[in-house]
Amino acid sequence: MRTSNTPRSRFLKVKCMDCGNEQVMFGSAKTAVKCVICGKTIATPKGGKAQIKTRIESVLG
Ligand SMILES: [Zn+2]
Structure with missing residues (x-):
């Protein structure tokens, strides 16, 4: 399964x-x-992606 180029x-x-x-x-x-x-822990791995525990300021593509 290829997951390297997902959103x-x-x-x-x-x-x-x-x-x-x-x-x-x-x-x-x-x-x-x-x-x-x-x-402080700001993200933990869950199901192959990061579960963010804090505020996301922006997404950098
Ligand atoms: Zn801090």
Whole structure:
């Protein structure tokens, strides 16, 4: 099954709700993503894509 070019395979700009840091992450991350500043978990993998736990500022295609 090819999943490399689905609409979900995008980079997302997310904002940490705790410290306000903005960072870019992959929309189909297979590992948990943490805020690089405060370490809060901002996304967890679920069913092959990232489940975002914080605010999505924008989708970067
Ligand atoms: Zn943070």
